[in-house]
Amino acid sequence: MFDVAVIGGSFAGLTAALQLGRASRSVLVIDAGAPRNRTSPGAHGAAGWDGRPPAEILARFRADLAAYPTVALRAGTAEDVSGGPDGFEVRLAGGDRVAARRILLAHGQRDVLPPIPGVAEAWGRRVLHCPYCHGYEVKGAPLAVLALHPTAAHQALMLRADWSDRVTLYGAGPEGLDIAALEAAGVLADPRGVEAVRADDAGADLFLTGGGTARVGALFLAPRATLEGSPAARLGCAADEGPMGRFLRVGPMGQTSLPGVFAAGDLARPMPNINFALADGAQSGVACHASLLFPGFVPPLEIAA
Numbered sequence: 001m002f003d004v005a006v007i008g009g010s011f012a013g014l015t016a017a018l019q020l021g022r023a024s025r026s027v028l029v030i031d032a033g034a035p036r037n038r039t040s041p042g043a044h045g046a047a048g049w050d051g052r053p054p055a056e057i058l059a060r061f062r063a064d065l066a067a068y069p070t071v072a073l074r075a076g077t078a079e080d081v082s083g084g085p086d087g088f089e090v091r092l093a094g095g096d097r098v099a100a101r102r103i104l105l106a107h108g109q110r111d112v113l114p115p116i117p118g119v120a121e122a123w124g125r126r127v128l129h130c131p132y133c134h135g136y137e138v139k140g141a142p143l144a145v146l147a148l149h150p151t152a153a154h155q156a157l158m159l160r161a162d163w164s165d166r167v168t169l170y171g172a173g174p175e176g177l178d179i180a181a182l183e184a185a186g187v188l189a190d191p192r193g194v195e196a197v198r199a200d201d202a203g204a205d206l207f208l209t210g211g212g213t214a215r216v217g218a219l220f221l222a223p224r225a226t227l228e229g230s231p232a233a234r235l236g237c238a239a240d241e242g243p244m245g246r247f248l249r250v251g252p253m254g255q256t257s258l259p260g261v262f263a264a265g266d267l268a269r270p271m272p273n274i275n276f277a278l279a280d281g282a283q284s285g286v287a288c289h290a291s292l293l294f295p296g297f298v299p300p301l302e303i304a305a
């Protein structure tokens with residue numbers, strides 16, 4: 001019986017495990033090894049690590065954890081979680097089962113990219129989602145935004161304001177996009193959709209419906225994020241609908257609606273960001289520890305009927 005099973009060993013989960021390891025609590029971190037930004041050559045905006053490859057940052061986190069003998073890391077996928085509130089069983093792919101008194105969910109979200117040829121291959125390099133993460137690297141270049149979703153307007157306006165004076169919104173877009181307001185702000189609107197993307201080291205060629213191509217520094221889009229099939233969804237933690245998809249509802253200490261279950265990182269936030277995941281990991285790790293010491297100290301989140 002571990003004190004805590006952490007499901008997901010990336011920015012949030014490893015930070016939570018560090019807090020718990022420093023309290024000499026027995027922790028098992030189960031990690032499938034696919035952090036959300038794995039395709040990105042460099043993660044930006046995290047002080048001390050700005051621009052370093054995500055895999056390098058996480059390898060360093062794991063190396064730090066090796067100093068704590070009560071923390072074990074296990075490569076694998078948690079397929080199901082049952083039990084509670086003071087004794088859970090985690091079933092791993094392959095059939096192994098582990099027991100823990102608390103569950104800390106840190107398995108992130110899964111991005112569902114549009115099925116446009118070339119998009120998956122360029123995701124994180126020339127097809128991007130976040131100006132703060134990658135906008136600086138393409139600053140001043142012609143930029144494209146794909147009108148998949150109402151947040152495309154937000155992306156286009158931000159990029160036009162502070163990253164480039166050549167921003168084009170492609171596609172007829174979802175209902176409710178205020179094209180006139182975008183044009184008034186200096187965004188070009190082109191109703192042609194993007195049928196394929198071919199990226200290289202310097203930018204990307206967009207192949208447009210009806211013929212024609214456009215050369216851009218990057219294409220921005222907002223994929224749908226999903227928790228479908230995840231341990232959080234299987235457990236039935238309360239969740240809210242965000243602009244990009246569902247995310248877990250958590251209290252200020254990272255407690256979910258289920259007693260004994262905590263959550264941290266992207267799976268409990270509408271906006272993905274490493275710094276937020278680190279902060280959440282620290283908070284949930286500490287709260288999880290407090291809940292082991294002082295039963296009732298961290299009550300589960302109350303959900304109004």
Ligand SMILES: Cc1cc2nc3c(=O)[nH]c(=O)nc-3n(C[C@H](O)[C@H](O)[C@H](O)COP(=O)(O)OP(=O)(O)OC[C@H]3O[C@@H](n4cnc5c(N)ncnc54)[C@H](O)[C@@H]3O)c2cc1C
Nearest residue numbers: 008010011012032033034036037044078108265266273274
């Ligand atoms: C392309 C891209 C680039 C990005 N660039 C930046 C950036 O530059 N700066 C920034 O601040 N943010 C960036 N982000 C956001 C950042 O990646 C996330 O905020 C961050 O990874 C969240 O950390 P996390 O620990 O919550 O989840 P993740 O990093 O997604 O880690 C979740 C971990 O859980 C594992 N897992 C999933 N399911 C299971 C399971 N059932 N069992 C066991 N393990 C499981 C996964 O394999 C993964 O290792 C980017 C996102 C994307 C998509």
